[in-house]
Amino acid sequence: MVVAEGTETDFRLWEIAENLHRAELTVQERSDHIAEWVRLTAEKVAQVGPPTGGAQPGEQGIRKAAKDLGVKRQEAQRAVKIASIAPEAKDAAREAGLDGSS
Secondary structure, eight states: OOOOOOOHHHHHHHHHHHHHHHSOOOHHHHHHHHHHHHHHHHHHHHHHOOOTTSOOOSSOHHHHHHHHHTOOHHHHHHHHHHHTSOHHHHHHHHHTTOSSOO
16 A cells, blocks of 8 residues: 655646556647646645745746656647647547547
């Protein structure tokens, strides 16, 4: 039995990382996972708060996600854009076979 400590966010990040490295994902699914990673890690940084002096942390958002996941920054940026497509458009792309599953 494995016992781990962490927040719900930590466990979701672990699950996303596992899915990205193990699962056969469509481009849309991979993009959704990467975009969620970006959002969750940005929330974690916001919870800690900015360092004294008001400067923002050097590694956050897309840059941090790319580093954490071992992907290029451009791939993470593209994933965030794809993930932001309206659900109806994603459904239409999936039905037309344009979701990157082939």
